[in-house]
Amino acid sequence: MIEALGLSKRYGDVLAVDDVxxxxxxxxxxGFLGPNGAGKTTTMRLLTxxxxxxxxxxRIAGHDIFEAPGLARRAIGYLPETPPLYPEMQVQSYLRYVARLKDVPRKRLRDAVERAMERTGLGELRRRSIGQLSKGFRQRVGIAQALVHEPEVLILDEPSVGLDPIQMREIRQLxxxxxxSGRDGAGQTIVLSTHLLGEVEAICCRVILLHAGRKVLDxxxxxLTRDGGSLExxxxxxxLREPLAAEAEAEGA
Ligand SMILES: Nc1ncnc2c1ncn2[C@@H]1O[C@H](COP(=O)(O)OP(=O)(O)O)[C@@H](O)[C@H]1O
Ligand SMILES: [Mg+2]
Known part of the structure; x- marks a missing residue:
């Protein structure tokens, strides 16, 4: 469970996230949907x-991210914009390393790594150096490191960005x-950001549309598409609403 209340982030003069x-x-x-600069990445950095x-x-799984950061972070798996991958490490040893960092108990380590590789389709590539993988498979490693400790909440920042159409389809499938499996089993909460409408349609059950730092739709x-209109x-x-409203105001003035 994620609960965000009145989140704002200011960088100097820029209000990147405005009361979300x-x-x-x-x-x-x-799905966090929004054009570049909408505030998706910043919101995810605040959430994590x-x-x-x-x-x-x-609050993540009931824990306040600032008051109980240890407990909250343990409940989060995060794929950042640029995942912290080590190109010279092998897939399996990297995931074991991440699992240890995330306090997976020693006796559960092997199972946790095995399951993460299985869920992300990396089993066959366990001995490959990360740097030798295609971009699509590197992104799988990024996702695997996010879920290796079986967090309640998964936060994925543009998981398919920079992939070719085939890799993109595979990541969507994944x-x-x-x-x-989240819905059937442990009931993982997943939040993913994207600027692609198709991705939201393919994967998400709910859309949060961000625009200029604000939540304009949830x-x-x-x-959303019940009245026959397309998501587009x-x-x-x-x-378009905000700039048009601003224009109308300017004209009226
Ligand atoms: N570290 C930063 N310093 C200053 N401005 C930033 C920084 N990070 C993001 N911004 C600004 O905040 C706004 C939201 O950016 P971001 O959260 O990256 O949006 P998105 O992920 O939706 O593309 C943009 O106007 C961006 O230029
Ligand atoms: Mg971003």
């Missing part, structure tokens, strides 16, 4: 405690499988 609140329950797959918020609070996917129409309407 939302909840995501166990088993939910939420990588950045302190200027205002607002975050994310859908993770989402399904709805189940099924409701909805997206365009909401991301």
């Amino acid at each position: 609140s939302f909840r995501a329950e166990a088993g939910e797959v939420v 405690g990588f950045l302190p918020a200027t205002e607002g609070t975050v 994310l859908r499988e993770l989402a399904d 709805q189940p996917l099924s409701e 129409d909805v997206f365009t309407r909401h991301t």
Whole structure:
């Protein structure tokens, strides 16, 4: 479970995240959708405690990210924009290293690494150096390091960015499988960001649309397109609203 209340982040004059609140329950797959600069990455850094918020609070699995950062972080798996991969390490030893960093008990280490490789389709490549993998498979390693300690919450920042269409389809398939196993089993909460509408449609059950740091929409996917409109129409309407309103005001003045 994720609970964000009144999150804001200011970088000097730029208000990158502006009063964002939302909840995501166990088993939910939420898409943060928005154009570049919308505030997706910054919001995820606030959720994971990588950045302190200027205002607002975050609770992960009931733990406040600032008051109980250890417990909160243990409940989070995070794929950052640039995953911290070591190109010279082999897949399996890297995942074992990450699992140890994340306090997976020694006797569960082997199973945890095995399961992470299985869930991300890396079993056959366990002895490969990360640097020798294709970008798509490196991204799988990034996802594997995020989930190796079986966190309740997975936060994935643009998991398919920079991939070719085939790799992108494979990563989407993988994310859908993770989402399904999350729903059936432990009920993992997954939040992923993307600027691609198709990705949200393919994977998510709920969309949070960010625009200029603000949450402009938060709805189940099924409701969004119920009246026959495409997701693209909805997206365009909401991301254009603010500048158009500003223009109208300027004209009126
Ligand atoms: N470290 C930073 N310093 C100053 N401004 C930043 C920094 N990181 C992001 N920003 C600004 O914050 C806004 C949101 O950026 P970001 O969260 O990266 O958006 P997204 O991930 O949706 O592309 C942008 O205007 C960006 O230029
Ligand atoms: Mg980003």
